[in-house]
Amino acid sequence: MRQVSSFGTNESICRIVDQYSRMLQKLALTRLPPTDAEDVVQEVFLKLMTARPHFRDEGHEKAWLIRATLNRASDVRRAAERNNLPLDEVELPAQEDVPQLLSAVQALPSKYSAVIHLFYYEGYSIKEISEILKLPASTVGTRLSRGREKLKELLKEDAS
Amino acid sequence: MNRDDYRAALDRIELSEGFRQDTIQKLTRAAGQQTKKETVFMKPRRTFKTGLLAAALAVALIVSAAAAVYLLTPKDVAAHNDDPVLADAFASGGAILSNQTAESEGYTFTLGGLVSGAGISKYAQDVDAARTYAVVSVARTDGTPLENLDAPFHLSPLVAGFQPHMVNAWTLGGGYTSFLSGGVAYYLFDCESLEIFADHTVYLAVGQELSAGSDTFAMAEDGAISFVEGYEGPHALFTLPLDASKADSAAVDQFLKDTGLMP
8 A cells, every 4th residue: 555644755756746737737727727726736735745644545545636636726716706706606817728618617616617527527437526525426416417507508608 | 518628628728837847846845844844753643632541541550760650551552542453452462562761861761562563553444554553651750740742752763774864753654642641741653664674773762853864863883873972852762672583675675765765
């Protein structure tokens, strides 16, 4: 078993950065612009170093990183809210070169965007997502459906 | 929504050019600061409030040579830590009980015992790799009770023949919990199994400020390790009575390789 409590050696640092940077960046992009997304990824790695959790296996490690990234990205997003608007009404500043589809996902409430991303980008099943996010599978299924509906509405609005 | 469209949308945004290098530098710097800044090897994981000792605990009396100090056994310390699995391990035949003591600057340090194995703690039952658990108590030599843990002691294994910066509590993934009972401070330390080093002299250093540097430890030509001359503050260096037949040189090589500190 890999004990990430020893994370901090050169080898372990490179492994973590190379193995997970891209995945976590994509995840953070569902909430944040690219620069902030990268900052969140770095912060999550630093948290991994200081928290030094024990992992059963690589799947356990990956799930921890996913949850930490989602939480941190949501925190950063909330802190950037203007005029105390509810989260799903917050508009991110205009981002150059961010595809319309991604903008729409960013506009979703985080509980939908997380599930949408894990399903469509990472290819996890509903059962796997429920294990990662520690949610009942039925809740994941509901969020996936509602997330898709909301996304359709947003994309229609953008198109019109 | 189409999966391919979504993936394509995200894949258009790559990590910035310097991200990898910048991230590795930050993490490497943080790893170094985590050791130096605190001048200790690890942070305590949990501290227990006094008064949690259950009346049902059986307290063994161990009388030190200098003063009558009643010490909890390693089994009791584990039980106090709400770890019946580890308490059983300390009561098993695999545990090594000890009564080594050392006195330094008004303190008496006692190595209560150690035990190694995989899954022998409630807090590590899903861990496949073996760990070593050791109990050290610290009391005032004159018998006056310690009143708090405001100036805690820190612990670190060391291995003769291996530079302290390579084999220490931090590289071994060590941590400890501590509590006060009856005016005595108890430390329950654990780390990756020390048995792999058992064909060397394995130490457990205790001090209020420990670092992996040459300002704290010296290594003689024969590999023996000691605190540097003039080291200030109460401290102790126990030799751990490990079974040499459990040494594993291949595991040691792998451990050193994993630390990334090999030249």
